């Protein structure tokens with residue numbers, strides 16, 4: 298049993314790697330920071346292969362797939378991602394293009410390449426890490442990030458339905474956490490003003506939901522409730538509430 302986890306050098310991805318290793322999975326861990334991945338490897342009891350890749354680069358996504366495609370991978374977790382905080386007219390264009398390439402393009406490329414193989418074998422799990430941000434109608438002050446996570450969620454839901462219609466054994470689902478205590482804030486230059494879940498809680502919920510084949514997994518009671526009621530609240534009310542919440546994140 299082999300699982301490939303992107304963004305395994307920190308936060309949710311790192312804890313997913315620990316859980317999967319404890320379940321007996323050999324791992325392929327991907328991120329840019331090699332030393333972090335080495336440190337994690339030294340603490341795990343199953344076989345771990347480390348692949349350093351910058352997933353914002355299309356060629357590195359494709360080389361990653363080429364490197365591992367002949368292994369019998371059972372689980373792909375597209376977790377690598379980051380946020381950019383600030384009003385859209387002020388945020389840096391290049392950082393946002395990196396975000397789009399990492400949060401959207403890499404997930405798109407890896408999902409497509411692995412899904413083809415998984416469909417041929419009629420087995421395998423793909424878990425794409427979206428966010429509660431993806432469930433919202435938009436994200437003032439984090440507009441690009443929210444839009445990227447909506448892409449991941451909607452892409453995943455679309456493919457889920459395609460697989461369902463062909464009675465495939467292949468699973469795809471989206472993990473949609475609310476605030477989680479990781480390096481995410483530091484990277485996005487914001488700070489959370491609301492109660493956060495631990496990355497271990499979110500990782501556990503994500504793996505459990507994936508193995509139960511849930512199409513959309515929302516960790517935590519509060520986020521679960523919000524994900525249900527947002528469908529009944531007008532978009533302008535949600536956008537205004539999101540603005541007020543995001544405004545408090547300024548450092």
Ligand SMILES: NC(=O)c1ccc[n+]([C@@H]2O[C@H](COP(=O)([O-])OP(=O)(O)OC[C@H]3O[C@@H](n4cnc5c(N)ncnc54)[C@H](OP(=O)(O)O)[C@@H]3O)[C@@H](O)[C@H]2O)c1
Pocket residue numbers: 303304305306307308309310327328329330331333350351352353376377378379380399426427428429473474475476477478479480481482484496
């Ligand atoms: N924290 C939250 O509140 C929250 C809520 C909802 C969803 N999420 C999502 O959860 C996922 C994991 O985030 P986290 O909260 O665990 O944040 P984190 O602690 O900052 O971890 C992000 C991971 O993504 C990797 N990564 C970023 N850019 C990369 C690139 N270009 N190439 C390869 N790897 C890259 C980082 O590794 P390197 O820097 O070593 O490359 C790191 O391992 C993200 O998709 C995030 O959007 C987070």
